[in-house]
Amino acid sequence: MVTTVASRVESLSSSGIHTIPKEYIRPQEELTSIGDVFEEEKNIAGPQVPTIDLRDINSEDKQVRENCHQELNKAATDWGVMHLVNHGISFDLIDRVREAGKAFFELPIEEKEKHANDQASGKIQGYGSKLANNASGQLEWEDYFFHLVYPEDKRDLSIWPKTPSDYTEATSEYARQLRSLATKILSVLSIGLGLDEGRLEKEVGGIEELLLQMKINYYPKCPQPELALGVEAHTDVSALTFILHNMVPGLQLFYKGKWVTAKCVPNSIIMHIGDTIEILSNGKYKSILHRGLVNKEKVRISWAVFCEPPKEKIILKPLPETVSETEPPLFPPRTFSQHIEHKLFRKSQDALLSKEG
Numbered sequence: 001m002v003t004t005v006a007s008r009v010e011s012l013s014s015s016g017i018h019t020i021p022k023e024y025i026r027p028q029e030e031l032t033s034i035g036d037v038f039e040e041e042k043n044i045a046g047p048q049v050p051t052i053d054l055r056d057i058n059s060e061d062k063q064v065r066e067n068c069h070q071e072l073n074k075a076a077t078d079w080g081v082m083h084l085v086n087h088g089i090s091f092d093l094i095d096r097v098r099e100a101g102k103a104f105f106e107l108p109i110e111e112k113e114k115h116a117n118d119q120a121s122g123k124i125q126g127y128g129s130k131l132a133n134n135a136s137g138q139l140e141w142e143d144y145f146f147h148l149v150y151p152e153d154k155r156d157l158s159i160w161p162k163t164p165s166d167y168t169e170a171t172s173e174y175a176r177q178l179r180s181l182a183t184k185i186l187s188v189l190s191i192g193l194g195l196d197e198g199r200l201e202k203e204v205g206g207i208e209e210l211l212l213q214m215k216i217n218y219y220p221k222c223p224q225p226e227l228a229l230g231v232e233a234h235t236d237v238s239a240l241t242f243i244l245h246n247m248v249p250g251l252q253l254f255y256k257g258k259w260v261t262a263k264c265v266p267n268s269i270i271m272h273i274g275d276t277i278e279i280l281s282n283g284k285y286k287s288i289l290h291r292g293l294v295n296k297e298k299v300r301i302s303w304a305v306f307c308e309p310p311k312e313k314i315i316l317k318p319l320p321e322t323v324s325e326t327e328p329p330l331f332p333p334r335t336f337s338q339h340i341e342h343k344l345f346r347k348s349q350d351a352l353l354s355k356e357g
């Protein structure tokens with residue numbers, strides 16, 4: 001058995017190398033679509049990720065409220081990703097979350113290693129980097145910190161950073177507020193499918209079982225950003241994903257056959273519809289393919305919170321109300337963990353085929 005020791009991308013980046021190791025170089029066919037992210041961000045031609053204003057999500061005025069719901073549902077149907085503004089989470093709290101995560105990543109690597117995860121033994125929470133898990137040995141240009149943040153009784157606070165001192169309090173409060181926001185969003189998405197407002201919330205596990213997992217992604221400066229990706233193209237398996245970042249561009253969405261670079265919208269939270277909601281809605285709401293670019297000038301940090309159903313307890317399949325004679329189910333019944341397995345299997349099959357081909 002070959003054991004792989006994860007090396008930190010941060011160490012590579014700060015070592016002063018001018019060329020990146022081959023494991024980080026994307027396949028030839030992918031390189032043609034990777035451009036300079038700052039140039040891409042300036043591009044205002046063509047489709048743009050929608051911005052949804054949530055100010056009126058609970059308005060007393062029915063018409064005003066319904067207009068807001070319609071906008072959100074349209075973005076979820078058309079794009080499956082959006083910038084949320086007036087989301088109700090204070091800028092002060094968001095700044096504290098970002099300061100705390102940034103301060104953790106500014107600790108010396110030896111300090112961060114004390115929080116290292118151990119994927120081989122199933123300890124997935126903590127500080128980590130991607131391990132090469134397929135024949136191609138392909139790696140991504142990022143280190144991360146991953147941990148469960150909600151429900152509170154399922155947290156393992158022993159692995160949370162103690163430095164900076166505000167980390168636990170700021171991150172916990174942010175998780176609580178995101179949990180309420182997730183309920184509101186799920187209720188609007190339910191209404192959009194003609195369901196009772198509490199239905200999707202219930203279908204993904206409710207307050208007890210829906211898990212919020214935070215992944216802080218740290219993308220060091222990359223000497224050859226045109227050859228690498230911070231995160232390779234994927235769709236999120238979650239129900240919903242909420243993302244903050246440090247205003248350095250990087251996220252790209254594959255929309256109508258083209259990569260679209262997300263603009264940095266001040267005071268917004270990016271929200272993805274994940275596979276789980278795509279499956280439950282029988283494809284009415286989209287889980288969009290996306291990836292992360294890196295650059296040579298600025299460190300990018302993003303804070304993704306994945307809202308996920310329990311791994312085994314729930315069978316995910318299109319809700320009966322979303323299926324008809326003309327709209328047959330697009331997804332077979334699978335638990336969340338079977339869905340993840342299925343994606344990994346398909347990916348390894350694709351890798352094998354491309355090697356043979």
Ligand SMILES: [Fe+2]
Pocket residue numbers: 234235236290
């Ligand atoms: Fe993602």
